[in-house]
Each structure stands twice: as structure tokens, then as C-alpha cells.
Amino acid sequence: MPADVKVKICGLSRPEDVQAAASAGAVYAGFVFFAKSPRNISVELARDLAIDAPVGLAKVALTVNADDAMLDAIMNTVPLDMLQLHGSETPDRVADLRRRYGLPIMKAIGIADQSDLDQIATYAGVADQLLIDAKPPRGADLPGGNGLSFDWRLVNRKYWPCPWMLAGGLTPDNVALAVQMTGARQVDVSSGVESAPGVKDPELIHAFVKAALA
Numbered sequence: 173m174p175a176d177v178k179v180k181i182c183g184l185s186r187p188e189d190v191q192a193a194a195s196a197g198a199v200y201a202g203f204v205f206f207a208k209s210p211r212n213i214s215v216e217l218a219r220d221l222a223i224d225a226p227v228g229l230a231k232v233a234l235t236v237n238a239d240d241a242m243l244d245a246i247m248n249t250v251p252l253d254m255l256q257l258h259g260s261e262t263p264d265r266v267a268d269l270r271r272r273y274g275l276p277i278m279k280a281i282g283i284a285d286q287s288d289l290d291q292i293a294t295y296a297g298v299a300d301q302l303l304i305d306a307k308p309p310r311g312a313d314l315p316g317g318n319g320l321s322f323d324w325r326l327v328n329r330k331y332w333p334c335p336w337m338l339a340g341g342l343t344p345d346n347v348a349l350a351v352q353m354t355g356a357r358q359v360d361v362s363s364g365v366e367s368a369p370g371v372k373d374p375e376l377i378h379a380f381v382k383a384a385l386a
Contacts, residue, residue, distance in 0.1 A: 177351055179381050180337060182234060182362040183211030185370065187224060192374035194226040196381040201229050202256065202362070205246055206236045210370030211362065218250045232256050232278065240272075247273050254278055256303065267298040276300035278337070282307030283322045296333040303360060306340030321346075324353045344379035348386050359384050 181193040182202030193201050203218040204211040213221075222231045230253040233246050237259035246252070255273060257266060258280040270277045279299040281291055284307040296302060306322040321341025337358035342350055347359055363369070365376040 176357065177384050178337075178358045179384050180232065180358065180360040181365065181372070181377055181380075182232070182360055183209070183366075183370065184221065184372065185211060185213050185217070186372070187221060188374065189372040189377075190221050190225050190229070192372065192377045194229045196374075196378040197385065198377070198381055199230060200232050200254070200360075201225060202232045202234050202360070203250070204234045205238065205242070206234065206258075215245055215249045218246070222251045230254060234258055237261065243269065243273070247275075254301075256280065257299075258303070258305075263294055263298045266295065270298070270300070278303050280305050280339075283326060283340075285323075286326060289326060292332055299334060301334055301358075302332065302336040303339050304336055305360075321350075324350055327354050327356075342380075344376055344383050347380060347384045351384060 178199040180200035180202055181198045183204050184190050184193060184201050190201055203213060203221065206212055225231060231251065232254045233250060233252050234256040235243065235258065252275060254276045255269065256278040266277055266279050277299045278301040279295045280303040281295060282288065282305055288307060292302060304327055335358065337360050338350060338354055338356035339360035342359055342361045343364035350356065351359065361380055365372055365380050367373040
């Protein structure tokens with residue numbers, strides 16, 4: 173397996189989590205701004221975490237159908253490298269926010285079956301990156317971070333117009349197989365490196381990155 177796989181640790185909420193992600197070799201650090209999530213943090217905390225983050229760690233803001241006021245507050249306060257849209261944002265909304273903030277946009281797309289792949293080409297034309305995630309169960313409060321995976325064969329060796337990242341139910345135990353089966357060059361984890369909802373485990377973070385890069 174090539175060692176150029178990039179890892180994103182999402183849902184970081186403590187300084188030691190950010191340091192663990194960086195020391196393990198992760199490339200992206202994700203901060204969640206979604207009230208229903210156990211990983212939700214304030215704009216002020218995110219600012220402090222981002223400012224103190226080691227050089228070279230890309231800071232990503234995860235939002236879910238956020239309005240302009242909320243996004244302005246985040247963007248004007250937190251030094252960020254990327255905006256992740258994890259809701260039902262339309263392609264037009266993605267394009268508008270890309271112009272508005274001048275930051276790369278990562279659009280999350282939930283996958284459950286073959287029919288869900290159709291939207292990928294549409295969003296690939298307006299986003300800088302795609303996050304291919306497991307579609308949440310009907311009625312779920314969270315659009316991601318549910319610890320659920322999807323049939324990786326659906327995205328086996330897929331090549332789209334922009335870079336993409338594999339997410340959904342990844343853990344230190346299955347990430348190597350996921351990369352092998354899909355050919356993903358980037359992977360994202362949140363609940364898979366936690367000891368409790370919203371509580372990151374540094375040992376699991378290191379184990380995940382090591383397995384992803386194996």
C-alpha cells in the first residue's frame with residue numbers, strides 16, 4: 173500500500189487531540205460546528221486550537237447547512253485552510269461559498285447504493301474535494317460520525333475530476349483494507365478513534381494513521 177495516503181482526524185476538541193493528530197502524521201484536523209454533534213465546539217475554542225496547531229496541519233471547519241451569519245463568524249475568527257460542507261448544500265451553494273470565502277471547499281456526499289453515485293460528478297465540478305461518506309440512517313441526528321460504513325466496492329478504483337476522501341466507519345482495524353479495496357488516497361476518521369462519543373483517544377489516533385500508511 174503506498175505511503176502517500178493522507179489522513180484527516182475529525183471532531184477534535186482538545187489541544188492534546190490536535191497534537192496527537194499532528195504527531196501521528198495526520199495531514200488534516202477537523203473542527204465540528206454542528207450543535208447536535210457530541211464533537212461540536214465553539215468558534216472561540218476552535219480559534220485557540222487552530223492557532224496552537226503545529227505548522228503543516230491543515231485546519232478544516234465542518235458545517236452542516238450553516239447560514240451565512242454562522243459561516244461569517246467562523247471564517248472571521250478561526251484561521252482555516254478548508255471548509256467542509258456536510259449537509260444538503262446544493263451545487264450552487266457550494267460554488268457561492270467557494271467564491272465568498274476564497275477557501276477550498278470539501279463537499280460530503282452520503283453513499284448507500286449505486287444510485288447515490290450520480291451526484292458525485294455534479295459536485296466534483298464545483299468543489300475542490302469530495303468526502304465520500306456513508307449515508308446516515310433515516311431519521312439520524314448526525315449526517316456523519318455515526319460509525320457506519322458503506323459497501324466499498326461501490327467506489328472501488330473510482331477516479332473523479334477532483335480529489336476525494338473516504339469516510340464512514342473507518343477504524344484502525346479496517347482502514348488498511350478500505351484503502352486497499354477502494355484505492356483511496358485520503359481517509360477521514362472521527363468516531364473510530366474515540367474512547368467515548370466526542371472523546372478522542374491518542375493511542376487510537378496513532379494506530380489509525382499507522383494502519384492507513386502501512
